[in-house]
Amino acid sequence: MSLNEEVELLRNIPLFAKLEPSKLKLLAFTSERITYETDQVLFRQGDVGDAAYIIVDGSAKVLVETGEGEIEVATLGRNDFVGEIAILCDVPRTATVRASSQTVTLRITKDLFFRLVAEFPQMSVEIMRELASRLEQTTQQLREALAQNK
Template identity: 65%
Template sequence: MSLNEEVELLRQIPMFQKVEQSKLKLLAFTSERLTFPAGEMVCEQGEPGDSMYVIVQGDADVIVNLPNGPLTVAQLHKNSFFGEIAILCDIPRTATIKATTELVTLRITKDLFYRLVSEFPQMTIEIMREIAFRLDRTTQDLQQARNDLNKLQGAD
């Protein structure tokens, strides 16, 4: 795939829609396109992370290691991104990402990420929107879990 085709591909990702052409090209040029075969771990919970990923093609599972074994908490599809927490907060990876199909990703390093968000407020807003959406979903899940727990306790 040539650089120009790649730029077109990136343009379809909501996060990059407002980023100007030449910057998108720089992004495409400097970020590594990484292909993971199905079943391969993209990153593992607890490892240090220095980059985030955007899924260009394929699907992946988000898996959290719990005391009683790994638990798949979400699925990721084309155009979604992950790995931003580790580079935003400088903490180890909070979940394991596993490719469920052949997974093509764009790997954005920490430096490039900061450069992009500082230059393109629109991109920052997109990322905030996504994170807020995830928070909302997590909150709902938590509420649900509480209710379930209460029910269980009530049943005892």
């Protein structure tokens, strides 16, 4: 896959959708493309987070460790962005992500991510928007859950 294709891919991710093509190219060029074989782990719950990942191809499972073993909480596929929480707010990884087939990712290091954010204010606005919408989503879910419990 060439740089231009990666740029197309990044454009499909909401967080980056509104960035200029040259910025996307910079992002693609400066991030590492890593291939994981089936069952290889992108990162583990509890580890220190140093990078976020964009799934370029393949799929991965998000697993949360509980007392009784791992529970699968989500499946990731092409264009999904994962691991951003740990690099945004310096908490340990909240889940383990494991490739469920051969998976190609773009690895954006924390350093790179923050530098981009600092360099391009546009991106921070996009991140705020994304986070706000996620917060809204979570609040909605909470409301629904409370309503069901009543």
